[in-house]
Amino acid sequence: MKNTTELKGNWNEMKGKLKQKFAMLTDDDLLLDEGKKDELVGRLQVKLGKTKEEIHQIISDL
Numbered sequence: 001m002k003n004t005t006e007l008k009g010n011w012n013e014m015k016g017k018l019k020q021k022f023a024m025l026t027d028d029d030l031l032l033d034e035g036k037k038d039e040l041v042g043r044l045q046v047k048l049g050k051t052k053e054e055i056h057q058i059i060s061d062l
Contacts, residue, residue, distance in 0.1 A: 017062045022048055 015030045029043050044055045 014059065014062050018058075021058075 011032050015027075018030060019025050025044075025047060029047050030040070032040055041052055041055050044050070045052060048055070050058070
């Protein structure tokens with residue numbers, strides 16, 4: 001997964017792509033707070049039923 005700085009820089013675009021791919025995601029699911037990247041990944045794991053590695057791969061592929 002990209003580092004937090006790189007991720008934050010493109011996050012609005014990535015959020016849109018994730019919401020297109022997984023319609024059940026909300027803005028609250030995709031909040032990226034400083035230092036809480038793991039919390040974001042955890043929320044996505046629960047919502048999408050994917051492993052941590054799968055979440056990292058999905059985000060890397062965007």
